[in-house]
Amino acid sequence: MTSDSLPSETDIFSLLKELSETPGVSGQEERVRACISDHLAPLVDELRTDTLGNHTGYKRGADVPVGRIMLAAHMDEIGLIVTRLEQGFLRFAPVGGVDLGALPAQEVMVHGRDDLPGLIASRPPHVLSVEERGKPFTQAELFIDVGLPADALARSVSVGDFVSVRQSASRLGNGQATGKALDNRVSVVVLLEALRLLQRRSHAWDIFAVVTVQEEIGLRGAKTATFEVAPDVGIALDVAYAEQPGAAADEALPMGCGPAIGLGPNIHPVLKGLLVSTAERNEIPHTVEALPGNSGTDAWAMQISQSGIPTALISVPIRNMHTPVESVALKDIERSARLLAEAICDLPDDLSALALDNQG
Numbered sequence: 001m002t003s004d005s006l007p008s009e010t011d012i013f014s015l016l017k018e019l020s021e022t023p024g025v026s027g028q029e030e031r032v033r034a035c036i037s038d039h040l041a042p043l044v045d046e047l048r049t050d051t052l053g054n055h056t057g058y059k060r061g062a063d064v065p066v067g068r069i070m071l072a073a074h075m076d077e078i079g080l081i082v083t084r085l086e087q088g089f090l091r092f093a094p095v096g097g098v099d100l101g102a103l104p105a106q107e108v109m110v111h112g113r114d115d116l117p118g119l120i121a122s123r124p125p126h127v128l129s130v131e132e133r134g135k136p137f138t139q140a141e142l143f144i145d146v147g148l149p150a151d152a153l154a155r156s157v158s159v160g161d162f163v164s165v166r167q168s169a170s171r172l173g174n175g176q177a178t179g180k181a182l183d184n185r186v187s188v189v190v191l192l193e194a195l196r197l198l199q200r201r202s203h204a205w206d207i208f209a210v211v212t213v214q215e216e217i218g219l220r221g222a223k224t225a226t227f228e229v230a231p232d233v234g235i236a237l238d239v240a241y242a243e244q245p246g247a248a249a250d251e252a253l254p255m256g257c258g259p260a261i262g263l264g265p266n267i268h269p270v271l272k273g274l275l276v277s278t279a280e281r282n283e284i285p286h287t288v289e290a291l292p293g294n295s296g297t298d299a300w301a302m303q304i305s306q307s308g309i310p311t312a313l314i315s316v317p318i319r320n321m322h323t324p325v326e327s328v329a330l331k332d333i334e335r336s337a338r339l340l341a342e343a344i345c346d347l348p349d350d351l352s353a354l355a356l357d358n359q360g
Contacts, residue, residue, distance in 0.1 A: 006046065006188075006197075006304075006334060006338065007191075007193050007196070007334055009175055009330040009331065009334070010327040011221050012189060012193070012330050012333050012334060013110055013169075013171060013177050013330055014184065015039070015189050015192065015193075016169060016179070016182070016185060016189050016328075016330075016333070017168075017177075017179065018035065018085075018182050019032065019036065019181075019185040019188055019189065019354050020167075020169040020179035020180060020182060020185050020266065021047070021167075021168060021169055021179070021336070022183070023077075023079075023094050023111065023162075023163050023164035024075055024076055024077055024164075024327060025076065025077055025078070025079030025080075025081075025094070025096075025162045026076040026077070026078070026079070026095050026096055026213070026214045026215070026216045026318050026358060027095065027162070027214060027217070028111065028162045028219045028280075029053055029075050029076050029213045029214075030053075032075050032077075032185075032216045033049070033055050033075060033211065034075075035133070036188060036192075036211050037055060038040075038053060038076060039192050040055070040057045040192060040195070040209065040211070041057075042188050043059070043192065043195040043196060043198075043199065043209075044057030044058055044059045044195065044207075044209065044231070045058055045059055045060050046058040047167065049091075049137070049207060049226065050225065050228060051183075052213055052220065052221055052225075053213040054210055054211065054212050054213055054216070054221045054224065055075070055210070055211045056208055056209065056210045056211075056225065056229070057195070057207075057208075057209040057210075058188040058206070058207070058208055058209075059195065059198070059206070059207040059209065060206055060285065060342065061203050061204050061205045061206045061207065062202075062203075062204045062205075065206040066085075066204045066205050066347070066349055066350070066351065067203055067205055067206070067232035067233065067251040067347075067351055068205065068206050068208060068229065068230070068231040068232050068233070069205045069206070069207055069231060069232065069233045069234070069235065069334050069344060069347065070208045070210055070225070070226060070229045070231035070233070070234045070235070070302065070309075071191055071194075071207065071209045071210065071234075071235050071236075071237065071296075071340070072210045072212050072222050072225065072226075072234065072236045072237065072298040072299075072302060073184060073187040073188045073190065073191045073210075073211055073212070073237040073238070074187075074211070074212045074213070074214075074215030074216070074221065074235075074238070074298055075185070075188055075211045075212065075214055076096075076126050076185045076213050076214055076216050076217075076317055077095070077096075077098075077100050077164070077165075077180070077181035077183070077184075077185075077211065077216065077219075078095060078096035078097055078165060078181075078183075078216050078349055079095045079098070079162055079165065079180075080092040080095060080098065080108070080114075080162070080163035080164075081093055081094075081160065081161070081163065081166045082110070082144075082157060082158070082159055082160060082161045082162075082163065082234050083159060084159065085150070085153060085154055085157065085159070086154045087145070087150055087264075088120075088148065088149055088150040088153055089144060089145055089153075090110065090118070090143060090145075090146070090153075090157060090163075091143055092139075092142075092143075092144060092163060093120070093172065094139070095141070095162070095217065096216035096217055097216065097322050098322065099322050099323055100136070100137065100138070100139055100142070101136055101137075102323040102324060103120045103129075103137075103142055103154055103321075104121075104122050104137055104142065104168075105120065105121075106119065106165060106324060107165070107166040107167070108117060108120060108144060108163050108164065108165055108166050109163065109164050109165075109166045110144065110146055110157055110159045110161060110163050110223070111161055111162045111163065111164065112156045112157035112158065113155070113156050113157070114133065114156065115335070116146045116156060116157065116228075117146065117166060118140055118144045118145055118146035118147070118163075119144070119145055120143070120144055120145075121142070121143055121144070121145045122137050122141050122142050122143070125330070127310065128226055138155075139208060139245065141233075144163065147164055149215065165180045165181075165324045167179060167180040167324040167325070171245040172309060172327060173255075173307050174329075175256070175329055175330050175331055176255075176256075176327055176328065176329050176330065177185075177321075177327065177328055177330055178325050178326065178328075179324075179325075179326065180323075180324040180325070180326065181326075181327035182239065182318050182327070182328055183238075183239045183318065183321055183322065183326060184215070184238055184239055185339050186239055186316050186318060186328050186333060187237035187239065187284070187315075187316060187336075188211060188237075189237055189333055189337075190237050190314070190333055190336045190337045190340060191209055191237055191266075191337075191340075193333070193334065193337035194336075194337040194338075194340040194341040194344070195209060195341075196337075197208075197337060197341040198341050198344065198345075199233075201341065201345055202336045202345070203344050203345050203347075203351060204347065205233075205344065205347050206227045207344065208231060210222075210225045210229065211280055212225055215297075215298055219297075219298055219300060219301040221254070221298075222236070222298035222301035222302055223246065223301040223305065226301060226302045226305035226306070226309060227305055229305065230306055231302075231309055232310070232351055232354075233271065233309070233310050233311075233312075233347065233354065234299070234302035234303070234309045234310070234311040234312070235311070235312045235313070235314060235315045235340065235343070236295075236296040236298040236302060236311065236312070236335070236338070237313075237315075238295075238298065238313065238315050238316075239315055239316050239317070239318045239321065239328075240253050240260050240289055240315035240316070240318070241253065241321060242255040242317035242318055242319045242327075243255060243317075244319045244320070250290075252317075253287050253289060253315075253317040254287060255317045255318070255319065255327075255328070255329045255332065257285050257286070257287055257317075257330040257332075258279070258284055258285035258286040258331075258332060258335040258336070258339075259275055259279075259284075259286050259287075259288065259314050259315065259316060259332060259335055259336035259339055260286070260287045260288065260289035260314070260315040260316070260317060261275045261279070261287070261288050261289065261312070261313070261314060262287055262288075262291050262295060262299065262312065262313030262314070262315065263288050263289065263290055263291065264290060264291030264292055264293070264295070265291075265292075265293060266291055266293070266294060266295040266299050266303055266311065267291065267295075267299070267311065267312055267313055268303075268311055268312060268354070269352070270308035270310065270354050270355075271310055271312035271354070272312055274312075274343060274346060274347070275312055275314065275339065276288070276347075277326035278342050278346050279339050280338070281353065282338070282342050284335050284338055284342075285335060286335070286339065287317075289313075291295070291313070295313055297313055297315075299312070299313040303308070303339060304308035310354050314336055314339060314340060315335060316328060316332050316336050317329075317332065
């Protein structure tokens with residue numbers, strides 16, 4: 001693979017920024033799905049959306065394909081949902097694993113009849129007691145203010161409307177970028193860039209590139225998509241915790257050192273070995289992520305579908321996960337895409353090679 005075929009950090013950031021800033025809270029992924037589809041369509045032979053909202057691109061392999069490989073990267077993001085209209089303000093509940101500590105003073109977009117910009121507010125510190133000032137806000141103490149009077153608000157917003165974080169993606173120093181929903185728009189970029197690299201390569205396996213929904217609330221999209229595709233092999237793409245102050249050493253991975261290859265009971269050892277050998281042969285920097293149980297990713301749903309699917313996991317380390325200011329090293333995205341593309345080309349020509357007695 002020549003260097004001129006690899007995406008630049010500028011290209012990667014441009015795509016990541018577009019996807020990051022497009023709303024797609026779990027259960028309302030329509031806009032981000034349409035955005036992804038524009039980029040996915042030229043890279044595959046067929047496209048379809050299932051009844052749950054998963055978006056699958058099919059790319060043919062050899063005339064007589066060896067098998068089916070399913071790639072899964074979830075498109076949904078954490079967010080909020082309106083639970084009550086209260087005197088011109090909105091009460092809300094989290095959708096997915098929202099960090100309440102990151103919400104006060106955060107700008108949001110309320111997706112009602114029209115999009116309404118707003119902010120998450122609370123009682124100002126001046127009116128709080130000394131004891132109250134030392135405690136974090138609870139969800140019940142927070143509300144959304146869109147600046148409308150009660151009657152106008154009731155005409156524009158209803159209980160059940162989704163709310164997404166409003167945050168622009170931007171470049172940081174040392175080839176890093178920050179924004180909201182990098183979990184898991186980062187891996188959607190990995191998937192798209194890998195498919196772009198494969199336009200110049202031949203691969204024996206049929207590829208089913210699935211951008212899944214509702215991962216943040218229970219891996220729902222991956223469960224249904226894996227059942228439908230019935231792959232012979234699955235590779236999930238997600239993010240992992242990167243090193244930063246306060247992160248436990250055994251749970252955090254270095255950022256800027258390439259993709260993390262999963263290892264543990266959720267991961268098929270032959271596939272893990274294939275990813276490691278592919279990375280080493282192509283001189284792709286990488287680390288290994290120890291996963292003692294459920295990985296918490298689409299890999300878990302894929303592995304236990306049907307009668308069991310040999311599954312692997314490639315993760316990109318990010319900082320500040322599940323906050324509006326997640327950050328990533330752009331070169332980790334490029335390296336992850338390259339590893340995925342090379343691994344697909346390296347898949348064995350015989351399914352029996354995936355038997356557990358061939359593990360290294």
